[in-house]
Structures are given as structure tokens and as C-alpha cells.
Amino acid sequence: MDTGKTYEVKNLSHASQGRNNMELAELNMGALLEVRKRFEKEKPLKGIRVGLALHVTKETGVLVRTLIAGGADVAITGCNPLSTQDDVAAALADEGVKIWAYKGETTEDYYRYITNVIETQPNITIDDGCDLVSEIHKNHPDLISNIICGCEETTTGIIRLRAMEKDSALKYPMIAVNDNKTKHLVDNYYGTGQSTVDGILRATNMLYSGKTFVVFGYGSCGKGVAQRAKGLGSNVVVTEVDSFRALQAAYDGFRVMKTADAVKIGDVFCTVTGNKHAISLDMMKEMKHGAILANSGHFDIELDLKSLNEAASAHKQVRPFMAEYTLNGKKIFVLGDGRLINLAAGEGHPSEVMSTSFCGQALSCEYGVKNQGQMPIKVIQIPEEIDDEIAALQLTAMGIEIDEMTAEQVEYLNSWQEGT
Template identity: 45%
Template sequence: MPNYLVRDIKLAPAGRLKIDWVSQHMPVLNVIREQFIKEQPFKGYRVAVCIHLEAKTAYLAEVLKAGGAEVSIAGSNPLSTQDDVAAALADAGINVYSWYNATAQEYKEHLLHLIDDQPDIVIDDGGDVVQLLHTERTEVAAKVLGGCEETTTGVLRLRSLEKQGALKFPMIAVNDAYCKYLFDNRYGTGESVWSGIMRTTNLITAGKTVVVAGYGWCGKGIAMRAKGLGAKVIVTEVDPVKAIEAYMDGCHPMHSLEAAKLGDVFITATGCKDVFTARHYQVMKDGAILCNAGHFDVEINIPDLAAMSAGRRKVRKDIEEFSLSDGRKIYLLAEGRLVNLAAGDGHPAEIMDMSFALQALSARYLLDNAGGLLNKVYVVPKEIDDRVANLKLQSLGVHIDRLTPEQAAYINEWNHAT
């Protein structure tokens, strides 16, 4: 019997319907699942998964289990776990430690339960599990063969560990694979953030001024979708090159204090802290809406906003109103957590199909190369990236050209005849 800590196991049938639905729209992962069933690459190994616990993640866990793994799973954010999906996984024989709206202490306890299952492979999202393995559960870290990281935030934390010479096992930066950031970070984030905002607020986007903080791949996707919805887009950046990119893409880069005076909707996607603080709130319009698309809830400084407010109340599900002393009202979505997951269903299934295919194949790569990897952060091998891309094209019915032997020789030759 699996171990589980879920809100209500009786919710399993509803969660099963969600998992079955997304599995029909994840053809790349389905091909990998069939291969895993035949080859059983994870037989005898334990895999710990800490990713936003909704239907697509659940299907990844089931694919790993189909490959022979003993799987444990916990959510990577207190507000993104869907209780019916968690129950369905527990009912399917997977160890589950997660429920929606966990307190900070409960969230940490769930992750510690996950670690105490003694994983051989860790699949992390944001770096919280890896952080605990390097601090409070170092004895478990000694047996970990390696891990994979899903997000930009998590990769930054890993590279910091590596730079200090403190990383205890090899990690693969799945976030940095082409088939992850070009599609998941850009198209997935762009669509799911706006889906979360619109379903939460029920307000129109066309004609509004949207301020996107950060113009990495997530910011690019958010800005692109905002323009498609008819918004005027301002971008705030600290990187001069990215600011020029935003300008060339038809956005308006400017200092955040100037942008604060103009925006109707503010979306953070930087991976940093204190992107919007008291000095910004002081000049924002009455009715301004704040939300976050970064991994942690520190990009919008909520204590500053609370300190400036004469009152605060919840006005809709996932919308909190802060009444400032001068009568202005500022609205915060999803408690400043990931708006696309805390107030939505996350990225579309077809997008996560590629990201989770990378996770599954990278986890297998770690097993296949156990003992031969150093304790450092690795990029996803090109053959894995290319395989996922080719499987995706096949699922779309798309055929592309291939180099002839002569062409391949030509582009690898430096001494071309003139």
C-alpha cells in the first residue's frame, strides 16, 4: 500500500478523470511510456518528484511508475496542488504528500516525507527539495544518484551550489533545454498566466496597459500574449540587452517607477525579490492589479503593501483588495504566488508533454550514467532534446528535411572552395 498524506482520498475519481484527459493530449510522453513499460529502466529505483501537483505532473509520475520506479510525489507550491489529483495518484499506488493551501510548516513536512522515502533520483521544481537535501537531510543526499531541475529559479540555486563546490550529486538543468524554455517558458507561461488572470478577474485585457517585469523567456511569452489580447505592453528590465529585445519586439521598456504610474496590470517574471515595493505602490493607479509569474512569492513585496494599507479583504476567489490611506485600491492575485497555477491549471498539456518528456528521459540518463557524472550541473544532452523535438513533430504529422551526407560534410568543413 502507498503512503499518503492527502486532503481527501475520496476525491480520487474526479482526479482520475483529469489525469486521463491530459494523457490523451501528451503524445510524446505516451511514446516514452510504452518504451518504459517494455524496458523497465527504473525497476528497483526510487524517484522523488516535487513539481506542481496537478494532472500533467501526475501523468509524469505514472509514466515513471510504468517504467518500474517506486514513485513519491509532493507539490512544489502550497497553492498549486489539486486535491483530487493528489488523491487519484495515492489511489494508483504512488506515495503522495501534498494538499492545497498547506501552511508553511505543512509544506515543509510534505517535502521531508518525500525525502525520507530515500530517493535515488530527484525531480525538483524550484530547488526546495535539493535545498533540504543539502541542509536537513544530508544523510539521504549521500545515496542520491542525481536529479533534474524544472525551473529557472531552481537552476540558479543549483549553479550557486556548484560554484561554492557544495553540490552533493549531479543535476540536469532541464529548464535550459531548447524543448523546455523555448516552448514551456515562452508559450506555456504566456498562455497559462493570462488564462489565470482572466478566469480570476473576469476583466478584459484589450486596451489596458500591462507592465511585464522581466524579459526572459517567460516575460517574452507573457508580453507576446498580452499584445495579442490587445494590451499596450511596458517592460521593465535590469539587463540592457533584454531591454533592447523588448523594444525591438514592439514593447516599451522603461524604469519601473515610471511604469508604475501607467500600468493597469503588473506581472512579475524575474526570479528575483522586491521587484515592486512601497515606492511603486505609492504612485500606482487606483484599481491596479498585481500578480506574479515567478516561482517564489517574493517578487511583489506584500509586507510593504500591507503596511501602507488601511484595510484589506478578499473580494473574489484569489483576489485580495488592499485599501490605501488615500482611498486608492490595489488588488493582488493568488497571494502573490504563481498566478498560472495558484489561480489556474498551469501550462497546456501539449506544452508540458515536451517538458515532462525531457524530465523522464533525463532521469533515465542519470541512471544509465550513474557513477560516471561529477557533482555539477549538466545541460540536457542534445540527443535527448532532439528526440523530444522529433517525437513532437511526429505527433503533429510534420515532416522536415534532413541533411544529405554531402551537405553534412560541407557545413563541417572549414576550407570551402571559392
């Protein structure tokens, strides 16, 4: 481990590889680069300390550079023990960013690093999963008066924040970046879809064609995973607890069934529910010899691995990110310790989708500063015009032009008098 006053990363000598990866990411993050260009001129975050707990990937590196271009003083750690890209962490440390993160963090280091970020006394928090906000509220409430707002990246984080709001425990305004169209309908769907299928492939090198692939949860992420697995030739089965989502899956052409039935026929199982024990030990016992289990939901709670570890008669790591368990004489395989497989075994979302997600983060920080003291202490969203501006920026970066309505069309859509 390389340690300095403002960093702790695996190996500083990997910084040049991290810089190369960030440069590659920037090629496909045109919208965020446009925001950065404006930030460089206007410095909307001048004097603002931003504390982040985000997956430390090359795309996050591009966000960090954008916030710094806007005048922010940035401190960052990871938001999952297995998702840090060590070369990117090294590059950021080398650029002078305060950073504490490595891939494979112990739980103790994970929380020690969050505390390091908190001790920089951020004015804005950026979180992916709500651990930073939750630690501040639980252990550092004295710092809350300095905090303008927080920005949350993922569905699970929003669920936790809404629970805090309901309990009257939330003490500063939170911007639900996940709820932007340009986030959950892009990143969760296209991003998680492709990168989850990729993570499972990198861990196993299996053939998707002909496999029965069971997706647990048909939300934004589940829809993307199901489509991509189908595209590679799998027979996709969906399980749900929500009638409407189950109906959508059925109308999208997937077989929808009860988990009790799906576990008997599946070859590969992937959870994206954000819910605890979507796959229980009893379900695992019903699975076929050779079944593969993965999770791409935020926390490692979707597969009941504690019970599996207790019940299995043998357990060994057969290759990186692939563990074999012997359960009732059958072998089943768990990928990436049940942590989000796209970041554990893969590199997370492609840069293109993170461009719009992270425009949401950067512009939410700017919105927070502009509206300091005027936002309610609730989970809120940025105005839709900003969300639309993000989509327009990415389209421009991709060289795509669209039409504008004529004056007659604008008038028609704003009137009610004209019928058949």
C-alpha cells in the same frame, strides 16, 4: 483531509475526476506517452526510488505514471502551497502512489510533506524550485550517498543550484532540465505566456484590450507573457535590468521604460523576474487606483506583500484569488497571494508543453541511471541529442513531418573549403 500510511490529500472521493483530467492531459502528451511505452518494455528505472517535489497537476500525474512504468518507486509532494490540483492528488493516492499534497498548504505542512518524501530515501530527486534538494543538503546529508542525481525543472531552481555549486555546497550531480531547449524555450515561453494571461483572466475576468499591461522581466517567461497580452489587445510595457533583454523587448515592438515610470501608467502588472521585490511598496504607492498586481515567477517574493500588508489601511478578499488593499486612499488588487498566478488561479501550463518538459524529466532520470557515478557533482545538462529526440517525438505525436538534409548538404555544412 484524507490520510493514510502513504498519503495525505484533501478528498479521496475526487479521484475519478483526477483520472479524467489525467486522461485528457495524455491526449496531448504524445511524446511522453512514447517514452512511457518504451519504459514499459525496457524498465530503465527498475529498483530506483524517485522523490519528487513538483506542482501536482494532471500533467505531473502523467509523468508519475511514466516513471512508474519505467520501474520506479515514486513518492511525491507539491513545490508550491497553492499549485496542487486536489483531484489529481486524490487519483494518484488511489493508484497507490506515495503522495502528500493539497491546495492551500500551510508552510508547516509544506515542509512536513517534503520531509515525508525525503524519508522514502530517494535515489533520484526531481525538484521544481530546489526546495527538496536544499532540504536534503541542510537536514538530511546522511542520505546523499544513496542519491544518483537530481533533476531541476525551473529557472529559479537552477539559479539556487548554481549558487550551491559556487559555495561548494552541492553534493550530488544535478541535471538542469530547465535548460533543455524543449523546456525553457517551450514551457517557459508558450506555457507561462498563455497560462499566466489565463490565470489573471480567471482571477479577475478583466478585459485585456486597451489595458496598459506591464511585464517585469523579459526572459523566456516574460517574452511569452508580453506576446500573449499583446495578442489580446493590451498595450504592453516591459521593464528590465539586463540591457540585451531590454533591447530584445524594444525590437519586439514593446515600450521599455524604467519601473518608476511604468508604475504610474500601468493598469496591470505582472512579475516574471525570479527576483526579490521587483515591485516594492514605494512602487505600489505610485500606482493608479484599481491597479492589478500578479506574479508568475516561481516564489512569492517578487511583490513586497509584507510591506504592503503593514502599510495598507484596509485589506479584504474580494473574490477567490483577488485581494483588495487600500493604500494611501487608493485601491490596488493583488492576485493569488503573489504566488505564481497561472497555477494559483489557473491550471498551469497546457499539457502540450508539459509533454516536452516532462520527457526531459523522464529521460534525465534514465540518463542519470545509465551514467551513475560518472557525472560530475555540478549542474549539468543532458546531451543535445536527447533534447532533439524530445522535439522529434512531440512532432511525430502531432503528425508533423520535416525534411532531412541531402548527403551533399551534410558534406557542405561539414566543410570549410567551399566559398562564393
